[in-house]
Amino acid sequence: MPLASDLAPRFAQTDAPLIGALVERWSPRAYDRNAVVAPETVQVMLEAARWAPSANNSQPWRFIVAHRGTPEFTAIHDALMGFNQVWADSAAVLIVNLVETADAEGRERPFAAYDLGQAVAHLSVQAQHLGLHSHQMGGVDRDAVKAAFGLGETLQVLSVIAVGVPGDVDALPEALRERELAPRTRLALDEIVLRSAA
Known part of the structure; x- marks a missing residue:
């Protein structure tokens, strides 16, 4: 019964020393369905997101936080699509990532999605620092989430994060178990840095 947390190969094989988180x-997709993440811990993660940079300090990110066992968690889980529904119910917390696409005067915020991405990155690194794991999901019925929570026109659902403690990989269906155990890969730096002038 391998736990996701026991899988040392999951650590990034970096070409430069990075911070531990x-x-x-x-x-992971395998979460411990009995683990609980305290609201105070989630607050720390959200505080990290709050201090992310944004264009003109607009802070266009908003979040819906739902703990396992609540009606809100069920509503978010029910809006997930495909394989996401198979495993995400074992996470301790589901967080909907929302972006405010226009300001109070109706002016478009062209960098809002980029800014939300930075806030979510801050949140996920803070979660890791706290000993938790997170998994980003784009496969979600955005209209269903908007309807479930009565969201206005300027708030757009971008993604959902599952947060929790890694669990038993063998509890996953075979197709997901293979993905869970597959080696992690990234493009080499010379493939993503198109030009670097020193």
Whole structure:
């Protein structure tokens, strides 16, 4: 019964020394369905998101936080699509990531999605630092989430994060278990840095 947390190969094989939370961060699907993440711990993660940079300090991110066992958690889980529904119910917390696409005067915020991405990155690294794992999901019925929570037109659902403690990999269906155990890979730096002038 291998636990996701026991899988040392999940650590990033980096070409430069990085902080521990980045090296150890990965996105499990196997979560311990009995583990609880305290609201105070989630607050710390959200505080990290709050201090992310944003264009003109607009802070266009908003979040819906739901703990396992609540109607809100069920509503978010029910809106997930595909394989996400198979495993995400074992996470301790589901967080909907929302972006405010226009300001109070109706002016478009062209960098809002980029800014939300930075806030979510801060949140996920803080979660890792706290000994938790997170998994980002884009497969979600955005209209269903908006309807379930009565969201206005300027708030757009971008993604959902599952947060929790890694659990038993063998509890996953075969197709997901293979993905959980597969080696982690990234493009080489010379493939993503198009030009670097020193």
